[in-house]
Amino acid sequence: MRGQVLGVDRNGREGRIAGDDGQRYWFEPDDWSDRIGPAVGAQVDFEVSNGRALRIYHVPGTVAPRPAPDPARRRPRKDKVAAVLFAFFLGTLGVHRFYLGRTGSGIVMLLLSCTLVGLFVTGPWALIDAIRYLVMDHEEFQHRYG
Structure with missing residues (x-):
């Protein structure tokens, strides 16, 4: 049948x-x-x-629709507090960026932090990120990074 x-x-x-x-x-x-x-x-x-x-x-010759995404296989949710702590304590190395899946900017921060002048750039950048994550609404944070 x-x-x-x-x-x-x-x-x-x-x-x-x-x-x-x-x-x-x-x-x-x-x-x-x-x-x-x-x-x-x-x-x-x-x-x-x-x-x-x-x-x-x-049925041969019919194209099977793609299965619906499995909710269990979605990206894991990111913890806002962890992101704030990473940005505050390890932010000059871009660890928070890697944690949130922003690999490109994480690499830029890591490379900049290898120079003394770069630390004057990545330090404020990481502090601003930490404050931004801290004041961001939880739903907005999950929408962007989770």
């Missing part, structure tokens, strides 16, 4: 397929027979047993 994947639960333990016959069938991850796995909207071919979809394959 042919059908379309309607969805997969958040835990990835069970999903639903709308069959071309108008019925809905449930499946588990072990029911998939190809390496791609379930993706909402994918056209699939499957066998039916007691309301369950078994031996599920993507």
Whole structure:
């Protein structure tokens, strides 16, 4: 039988397929027979047993939609207090910039701090960053860096 994947639960333990016959069938991850796995909207071919979809394959020639991003695989949230402390105590080396994923400016700060003149640039830069992170609203901080 042919059908379309309607969805997969958040835990990835069970999903639903709308069959071309108008019925809905449930499946588990072990029911998939190809390496791609379930993706909402994918056209699939499957066998039916007691309301369950078994031996599920993507229909050849159809492009499976990309699966929705897994919330568990998102970037880890950055701690605002840690960023402030890194900027205040190790800021001239750009450690806070590396921590927040701003590698380019972190490298610039690190290279500038190798010279005495550069320390007069990176010192105030890091202090301004520390104050900016400290006064920034938590939601805004997470939006920018988390």
